[in-house]
Structures are given as structure tokens and as C-alpha cells.
Amino acid sequence: MNRHYSLIISGLLFGLMSAPAAASDPDIQQLRQELELLKQSYEERINALEARLAQMTQERKVSATAVSPPVARDPGARALRQGQNAFNPGIAVILNGKYNDYGRDPNDYALPGFQLGGEAGLSSEGLTAEESEITINGNIDDRFYGSLTLGLHQDEDETEVELEEAYIEATGLAGGTGLKAGRFFSEIGYLNRQHTHTWDFADEPLAYRAFLGKQYTDDGVQARWLAPTDTFVEIGGELLRGTGFPASGADNEGKGAYSIFARTGGDVGTSHSWRVGLSGLWADARERGSSGDEHGHGGGGVEPSVFDGDSDLWIADFVWKWAPDGNPTERNFKFQTEYFDRREDGTVAVDDGAEISGYSGEQRGWYAQGVYQFRPRWRIGARYDRLSSTNRGNDPEVLAEAGLLSTHDPSRASAMLDYSRSEFSRLRFQYNQDKSRPGEADDQLSMQYIMSFGAHGGHQF
Amino acid sequence: MQRFVYLILLLFAVTPAAGANLRIFTCEPEWAALATELAGENTNIFSATTGLQNPHKVTARPSLIAKMRRADLVICTGADLEAGWLPLLRRKANNPKVLPGQPGYLEAADHVPMREIPSRVDRAEGDVHPHGNPHIHTDPRNIRRVAQVVSERLATLDPANATQYRQRLADFNGRWDAALRQWESVAANLRGMPIVTQHKSWIYLIEWLGLERIAVLEAKPGLPPSAAHLSQVAAKLERRPARVILRAAYQDRRASDWLADRTGLAVAALPYTVGGNERATDLFGLFDETLRVLNQHANPEGG
Numbered sequence: 001m002n003r004h005y006s007l008i009i010s011g012l013l014f015g016l017m018s019a020p021a022a023a024s025d026p027d028i029q030q031l032r033q034e035l036e037l038l039k040q041s042y043e044e045r046i047n048a049l050e051a052r053l054a055q056m057t058q059e060r061k062v063s064a065t066a067v068s069p070p071v072a073r074d075p076g077a078r079a080l081r082q083g084q085n086a087f088n089p090g091i092a093v094i095l096n097g098k099y100n101d102y103g104r105d106p107n108d109y110a111l112p113g114f115q116l117g118g119e120a121g122l123s124s125e126g127l128t129a130e131e132s133e134i135t136i137n138g139n140i141d142d143r144f145y146g147s148l149t150l151g152l153h154q155d156e157d158e159t160e161v162e163l164e165e166a167y168i169e170a171t172g173l174a175g176g177t178g179l180k181a182g183r184f185f186s187e188i189g190y191l192n193r194q195h196t197h198t199w200d201f202a203d204e205p206l207a208y209r210a211f212l213g214k215q216y217t218d219d220g221v222q223a224r225w226l227a228p229t230d231t232f233v234e235i236g237g238e239l240l241r242g243t244g245f246p247a248s249g250a251d252n253e254g255k256g257a258y259s260i261f262a263r264t265g266g267d268v269g270t271s272h273s274w275r276v277g278l279s280g281l282w283a284d285a286r287e288r289g290s291s292g293d294e295h296g297h298g299g300g301g302v303e304p305s306v307f308d309g310d311s312d313l314w315i316a317d318f319v320w321k322w323a324p325d326g327n328p329t330e331r332n333f334k335f336q337t338e339y340f341d342r343r344e345d346g347t348v349a350v351d352d353g354a355e356i357s358g359y360s361g362e363q364r365g366w367y368a369q370g371v372y373q374f375r376p377r378w379r380i381g382a383r384y385d386r387l388s389s390t391n392r393g394n395d396p397e398v399l400a401e402a403g404l405l406s407t408h409d410p411s412r413a414s415a416m417l418d419y420s421r422s423e424f425s426r427l428r429f430q431y432n433q434d435k436s437r438p439g440e441a442d443d444q445l446s447m448q449y450i451m452s453f454g455a456h457g458g459h460q461f
Numbered sequence: 462m463q464r465f466v467y468l469i470l471l472l473f474a475v476t477p478a479a480g481a482n483l484r485i486f487t488c489e490p491e492w493a494a495l496a497t498e499l500a501g502e503n504t505n506i507f508s509a510t511t512g513l514q515n516p517h518k519v520t521a522r523p524s525l526i527a528k529m530r531r532a533d534l535v536i537c538t539g540a541d542l543e544a545g546w547l548p549l550l551r552r553k554a555n556n557p558k559v560l561p562g563q564p565g566y567l568e569a570a571d572h573v574p575m576r577e578i579p580s581r582v583d584r585a586e587g588d589v590h591p592h593g594n595p596h597i598h599t600d601p602r603n604i605r606r607v608a609q610v611v612s613e614r615l616a617t618l619d620p621a622n623a624t625q626y627r628q629r630l631a632d633f634n635g636r637w638d639a640a641l642r643q644w645e646s647v648a649a650n651l652r653g654m655p656i657v658t659q660h661k662s663w664i665y666l667i668e669w670l671g672l673e674r675i676a677v678l679e680a681k682p683g684l685p686p687s688a689a690h691l692s693q694v695a696a697k698l699e700r701r702p703a704r705v706i707l708r709a710a711y712q713d714r715r716a717s718d719w720l721a722d723r724t725g726l727a728v729a730a731l732p733y734t735v736g737g738n739e740r741a742t743d744l745f746g747l748f749d750e751t752l753r754v755l756n757q758h759a760n761p762e763g764g
Contacts (some may be wrong), residue, residue: 068542142562145552169552171560176530178555226530227556232523265523270511273522325513328520330713376713377687421546422684424584453584456541458549459520 089138090455112406113389118213213245249286309346513737539568588683
């Protein structure tokens with residue numbers, strides 16, 4: 001309908017333009033006025049018709065709840081008159097709250113043999129809104145995709161906004177290549193790439209706490225290549241700024257870390273699927289402080305320390321999922337395990353640099369977990385964590401003060417039960433018997449809710 | 462490190478690319494079956510789900526990423542049926558040929574009249590689909606509509622065989638129309654039959670055959686039926702009896718069995734899609750089988 005009017009108007013315009021050049025100025029003036037009037041009256045009528053149309057559509061929709069008339073979903077036919085809003089990106093909000101109860105003093109928390117960095121440490125005791133997250137994403141054009149994730153959390157008495165991820169992806173590359181740039185969670189390991197709200201336990205595995213400061217995120221570029229094979233084979237690498245733990249200080253002129261990763265996976269029958277991965281991270285650390293001195297977690301008996309040197313990490317990961325006939329709705333099982341091996345070489349300083357020692361660290365850690373959905377909405381899970389270290393230095397006293405010399409191997413056993421009303425809400429209970437520190441085990445109890453609304457998140461493997 | 466690179470290279474050496482012309486990735490088995498009818502032998506067709514899987518709930522498995530990486534044409538239902546995994550697959554598969562807007566990407570729901578378009582989109586109402594009910598293939602007339610588009614896409618992507626694709630479409634349409642006439646005559650006595658369904662997966666079948674849906678076991682789509690709602694349904698059925706409870710082969714049988722126990726109604730497990738039972742081996746078999754099962758329950762005496 002609309003189109004007819006514009007056709008008429010443009011036809012008139014065209015006729016006007018091609019009018020004999022001999023027409024005098026007053027003639028043209030008069031014609032312009034007439035045209036203006038014509039345009040106005042048509043615009044009014046078009047508006048009136050549109051209003052009627054909108055009203056009718058509304059009425060039809062209301063009656064549609066009973067028996068809806070078939071409506072063709074031709075994209076052209078349902079162009080929405082939303083102006084700028086028609087291009088709204090997907091917005092997803094994650095709300096996450098917890099109640100934590102600890103048997104031992106959480107301010108005293110430490111992982112003997114490891115320097116706690118990044119976000120590593122126990123979550124606040126008692127009731128806490130923990131962390132809320134907002135993700136905004138969408139296609140930028142036919143060649144680029146963009147995503148922004150902001151984390152909001154309380155630190156002391158201030159609400160902190162943290163730029164968790166802000167990246168672009170090139171989507172139009174041929175040959176199975178993918179490029180990403182910006183700030184993102186590194187693809188190393190299995191869990192690192194996934195946002196914490198998709199994790200199956202309320203807290204991170206001890207290995208993630210010890211080796212990656214909970215989760216390794218950094219600025220940089222990433223290239224991925226998918227092999228043209230029926231078996232999933234993917235290799236890739238990242239060049240990173242080197243600010244996130246275990247890197248620090250954006251060394252090497254702001255290119256302080258790089259990583260490689262390779263993984264393969266597939267299905268066995270229709271009920272089983274698996275993935276195996278191997279990744280490496282080489283990081284330069286310039287004045288890497290332990291989180292104890294900055295955030296107040298960690299501490300007790302351990303001096304704040306500063307590390308300078310190289311940190312080289314290998315991670316092997318394996319995931320296996322089972323769902324009867326490939327249909328996870330009723331029952332499913334997921335097993336995952338990751339093994340970490342790290343070498344650090346450099347110096348460790350305590351007491352504001354007054355005491356310094358050469359340091360060479362050899363650290364290992366692993367976890368294994370299984371989560372079983374035994375009926376719709378309900379899952380149970382178990383997890384076991386273990387870490388060990390062999391650290392050496394020319395001044396053992398300095399290492400001991402920094403908490404890097406230990407005969408105690410931290411370990412933890414966890415049990416979890418969660419309930420998901422829908423795929424957008426989850427309530428979780430978790431118990432940890434935490435032997436991170438020497439001495440008696442710490443009984444830790446967590447209750448958690450994780451809810452999301454807005455754009456539908458993806459079902460990641 | 463070096464050894465690892467060699468290992469990867471070796472892997473390619475032993476996995477040679479197959480010689481098929483077109484690689485077609487479909488999200489659901491009904492589109493794989495349709496592609497088989499229309500594309501012929503020169504193609505490699507893969508379905509991401511089987512007839513026993515709930516197409517809402519799939520995860521973006523590594524095997525699916527690998528398959529989409531090499532696809533020339535992706536055929537999915539769309540209308541957000543695959544909202545939980547298809548966008549993720551597209552982003553992980555690094556294949557620009559099968560991105561929306563390309564001839565290699567086809568959403569069937571764009572090409573059929575949609576039903577049950579909600580007037581209010583709110584997750585409090587359950588797993589609602591803003592673009593309408595996505596289970597479009599349960600009406601065979603929709604299959605015919607989508608066939609037209611699939612055939613056109615095949616010709617666009619593989620112009621050398623365009624004539625062959627057109628012939629195949631004409632042949633398929635001929636057989637389909639004949640089958641349709643036969644199904645509709647077989648189904649004449651099903652008109653007005655009162656039924657109960659488990660999930661809102663059957664609206665297109667219901668509209669096609671003129672069945673009457675008395676109740677749905679899922680109070681809200683996608684959420685498991687609650688005991689309270691089931692009792693309400695049972696009470697409702699006492700006032701207004703139905704003939705049979707319809708359930709898709711991939712759905713949990715507990716709720717429908719409970720109601721069947723309570724009300725004495727029969728439960729019919731319809732194949733829902735190709736591969737949903739052992740007789741529904743292709744699209745023709747799917748509707749033959751659907752009507753056979755429905756007809757078993759057409760007469761109150763059990764027929």
C-alpha cells in the first residue's frame with residue numbers, strides 16, 4: 001500500500017523534472033506548492049492507514065491466542081518499524097548469588113607451594129551477590145561479530161565494573177580459519193573458555209585457582225583453524241598482552257604471553273561424545289604480585305611476594321559426555337578432567353623487595369569431576385582436586401615466607417546437587433572438604449543461584 | 462612440539478576428502494530425508510539429530526562443528542528451534558558459506574505459514590518461540606513448500622546439475638501429491654477427533670487433519686509436566702473426554718503413561734520425524750506411519 005503512494009509521488013516528481021525547460025519560474029513555484037500540498041495530504045492518509053493497520057494487527061494477535069491464523073514469516077513482510085531498535089544486539093544478563101559457610105578462617109586461605117594471583121581465593125563468607133554479568137553481542141556486519149561482557153561485583157564497599165571480555169571475530173574467512181581480537185578468555189584448557197556461570201560447581205577447580213588465577217583472561221589476538229576432516233580437529237594460537245595471571249606487567253613491549261592449543265573430538269555411536277585437548281601457555285611475568293597483598297584474600301602466615309621471570313604451563317584436558325540416544329533431556333552424564341604442569345624460573349621477592357631469592361618452580365595439579373542428571377531438572381556431581389609442587393631457590397627462607405616451600409599437597413573433595421527449573425535458572429548446594437591448607441580439613445558449604453535472562457545462551461560442549 | 466605437528470599432519474594424510482559433490486548439513490532428520498529425495502546420489506547428507514532426540518536440547522558437539530565446517534548447504538528448521546546450539550555451531554565452524562544470508566544457509570520456517578505466534582513473549586510462559594511454533598514439518602503440505610526452496614538452493618549451489626535437481630523436484634512433487642491425496646482420504650474419519658498432546662509439537666498436524674486438541678500435558682512449553690497440572694488435565698478430560706494421548710518418540714513417557722493410567726486413555730507414540738520408529742524410514746513412511754497409528758485410535762472401540 002505504502003509503496004503505491006510513493007510510486008505515485010515519485011512519478012509526479014519525475015514528471016515535474018522532465019517538464020519543459022521553458023516553464024517559467026512562477027509556474028515551477030506553483031507546481032512545487034501543489035506538490036507539497038499533495039505530499040502532505042498523502043502523508044496524512046498514509047499515517048492514518050498505518051495506524052489502522054497497526055490496530056488491526058493488534059486485534060488479530062489478541063484473537064490469535066485461541067487459533068492463530070497462518071502468517072507467512074517472509075522477512076520482508078514483517079519488517080518492523082523500530083528504527084534504530086531493530087538492530088538491537090542480543091543482551092543476556094546473569095545473576096549469581098551465594099551463601100558460603102567456612103569451617104576455617106577464609107582470610108587465612110593459602111595454597112602452599114603456589115603464589116595466589118588474579119582472582120584466586122575463596123569467595124566471601126556469608127551472603128553475597130557474588131558477581132553479576134551482562135553480555136551484549138551481535139553481528140557487526142557480514143564480516144564481523146562482536147561481543148562485550150561486563151562483570152559487576154562488590155570489592156570492599158565499592159561496586160567494581162570489570163571488562164571481562166570485549167572482542168571481535170572475523171566471520172567471513174575461508175579455509176576454516178577464525179580470527180579474534182580484543183579481550184577474551186584464552187582457549188587454553190577446557191574450562192577456561194567458559195564463563196563461570198556455566199561451570200558445574202560453585203567454585204573453580206584448585207588447579208584453576210593455583211595456575212590461572214581462577215581464569216586466564218588477557219588482551220590479544222587469536223587465530224583458530226579447523227581441519228576439513230570428519231573428526232573434529234582444531235589448532236590455534238594466541239598472542240597476548242601479558243597482564244592476566246600467570247603473566248604480569250605486559251612485558252616484551254605489551255606482548256608478554258603466547259599460547260597454542262590443539263584439540264580433537266567426536267562421537268562414539270549416538271550416545272557418547274568426547275573431546276581431548278592439549279595447550280601451552282608461555283608467559284613473561286614482570287612484578288607479578290600475589291593477590292594477598294592487593295585484595296586481602298590469601299595472607300595468613302604468607303607474606304605478599306613478587307615474582308619476576310618466565311612461567312610455562314602445559315594443560316591436557318579430556319571431556320566425555322553420555323546421553324541415552326543422544327537425548328540429554330532426561331538423563332545425561334558428563335566427565336571432565338584436566339592436568340596442569342608448570343615451570344617457573346626467575347626471582348621471588350618479599351618484604352617490599354628487601355629480600356630476594358632466585359626461584360625455580362615445578363608445579364603440577366589435576367582435577368576430575370563427574371556430573372549426572374538423574375532425572376529432569378536434577379543433577380548430582382562429585383569432584384576431586386589435587387596439587388603438588390617442588391620449588392627450589394638459593395634462599396629457602398624467602399621462599400618459605402612467600403609460601404612457596406611446602407611439604408603439604410593441597411587437595412579437596414566436593415559434592416554437588418543442583419536443580420534447574422528451566423535451562424535459565426539453577427539452584428545449587430555444594431559441600432567441599434577442603435585440604436588446601438595443612439592441618440584439619442575445612443568444611444565448606446555453599447548455596448548458590450545462577451539465573452540468566454535475555455538472549456538465549458548456547459549449549460556448549 | 463614438533464612431534465605434535467607431525468601427528469596433526471599425519472591425521473590429515475589418513476583422512477582423505479571424500480569425492481561427493483555437495484555436502485549438506487541438516488539440523489533435523491526430516492530435512493535430511495527431504496534432501497535425499499531432492500539431491501540424489503552425488504551428495505553427502507548429514508543430520509545433526511536423530512528421530513529420538515529433542516531438537517531443542519542438543520549441545521554444540523565437536524563432531525557437529527567438524528561437519529558444519531565442510532558443509533556447502535545447511536538446512537535447519539529455524540524459528541529458534543535450534544536457538545541453543547545452531548548459532549554456536551555457526552560461530553565455531555568457521556565456514557562463511559553457510560552463514561545466514563548466503564545461499565548455503567536455509568531455514569525452513571522462513572518459507573511456510575507459521576502458527577501459534579505468541580502475542581506475548583515472556584519466559585514466564587515457558588520455552589516460547591517468538592516466531593511461532595517451529596514444529597512445521599508435521600504438516601506434509603509444508604514439506605512440499607520447503608522442497609521447492611531446497612531444490613532452488615541446490616540448483617544455485619550446483620548449477621551444473623540444475624536440470625537434474627529440477628527433474629527430481631518434479632518427480633518428488635508428483636509422488637508427494639499422490640501420497641497426500643491418499644493420506645487425506647485415509648484421514649477423513651479423523652476429523653474432529655479429540656486428542657491430548659504432550660508438548661505443543663503437533664499443531665501443524667492438528668490443523669492439517671482437523672483434530673481437536675483438548676489439552677497439553679506440558680503446562681508451559683519445554684517445562685516438564687507438573688503433577689498439579691496433570692491432575693487438572695485429568696479433571697478436564699472427565700468433563701470432555703479425548704480419544705488418545707499423542708507423544709513424540711523422543712519424549713519422556715512417564716507423564717503420558719501416568720495420565721493414561723489415570724484416565725484409561727490410550728497413548729500413541731507417533732514417530733514425529735523420520736527415524737522416530739522403525740517404519741518411518743523416509744518422509745513417505747513418516748506420514749504413512751503417523752496416519753496408521755492415528756487410525757488405530759480413530760474408533761472408540763479401539764478399531
